[in-house]
Amino acid sequence: MSRGRPVIGITADLSTAKRNEIGANSEATHCLPQRYCRAVENAGGVPLILPAMSSGPALKRFLDLVDGLLVSGGDFDIHPRFYREKPITGLGAIKQERTEFELDLTAAALKRDLPVLGICGGEQAINVILGGTLYQDIPTQLPQAGNHQQSERKETGGHHILVHERTRLRKILRRRRVEVNTTHHQAVRQPGKGLIVNATAEDGLIEGIESERHSFVIGLQWHPEVLAARHEHQRRIFKTFIAACARAT
Numbered sequence: 350m351s352r353g354r355p356v357i358g359i360t361a362d363l364s365t366a367k368r369n370e371i372g373a374n375s376e377a378t379h380c381l382p383q384r385y386c387r388a389v390e391n392a393g394g395v396p397l398i399l400p401a402m403s404s405g406p407a408l409k410r411f412l413d414l415v416d417g418l419l420v421s422g423g424d425f426d427i428h429p430r431f432y433r434e435k436p437i438t439g440l441g442a443i444k445q446e447r448t449e450f451e452l453d454l455t456a457a458a459l460k461r462d463l464p465v466l467g468i469c470g471g472e473q474a475i476n477v478i479l480g481g482t483l484y485q486d487i488p489t490q491l492p493q494a495g496n497h498q499q500s501e502r503k504e505t506g507g508h509h510i511l512v513h514e515r516t517r518l519r520k521i522l523r524r525r526r527v528e529v530n531t532t533h534h535q536a537v538r539q540p541g542k543g544l545i546v547n548a549t550a551e552d553g554l555i556e557g558i559e560s561e562r563h564s565f566v567i568g569l570q571w572h573p574e575v576l577a578a579r580h581e582h583q584r585r586i587f588k589t590f591i592a593a594c595a596r597a598t
Contacts, residue, residue: 357419384574405453417464418466420475433482451471459566466590469569476558491554503532505530518557529571529576536556537555
């Protein structure tokens with residue numbers, strides 16, 4: 350679509366409207382941490398923040414405007430009805446409007462074979478769209494797993510992952526073992542159609558997926574947009590993604 354620097358659509362978060370002290374409803378607000386835009390710009394892309402919309406024509410127009418899609422993370426869960434399960438006690442907050450928007454937008458992007466990078470909840474969205482399932486709550490369903498909700502160590506990393514051989518991610522990172530920062534209580538359980546696991550935590554939990562059926566589709570459970578400021582191998586994730594978007598123009 351674009352000429353020059355590729356345009357990267359980044360999904361925005363959507364706050365929940367609440368009643369204030371006089372009983373009036375506050376307005377929901379779209380927002381996005383600056384680090385996503387900074388990582389895209391530093392890698393050679395032009396970030397374009399995409400607000401949650403329910404209109405089919407709006408989604409189509411969004412995808413007409415961009416060369417690639419970055420599905421951002423957020424402090425909410427995908428309702429298990431989207432992967433044919435009933436909620437368990439450990440399920441967290443749900444943002445229906447944002448979830449439906451991101452799932453519809455991601456599905457349309459995959460159909461067009463646009464490059465897609467999913468971060469944290471964005472990885473989970475890719476998996477669900479392609480028919481995969483999630484652990485609704487790691488401590489409940491995998492009590493033997495390590496601590497993956499380490500927001501206090503977001504800037505530095507809290508545990509290590511093993512990057513699988515013969516995967517696109519291994520070629521990007523050029524490392525077998527990488528320290529990552531995770532802030533999640535959900536995770537990919539069963540990978541969707543055409544997806545392979547490209548990284549696992551030392552406790553065996555899936556930390557990354559990629560598609561064998563698309564030109565560029567990678568999902569990462571950690572937050573490379575935070576670590577990119579310090580680590581070249583994390584910056585290469587965005588550089589490779591932007592390069593794929595440039596080829597798709």
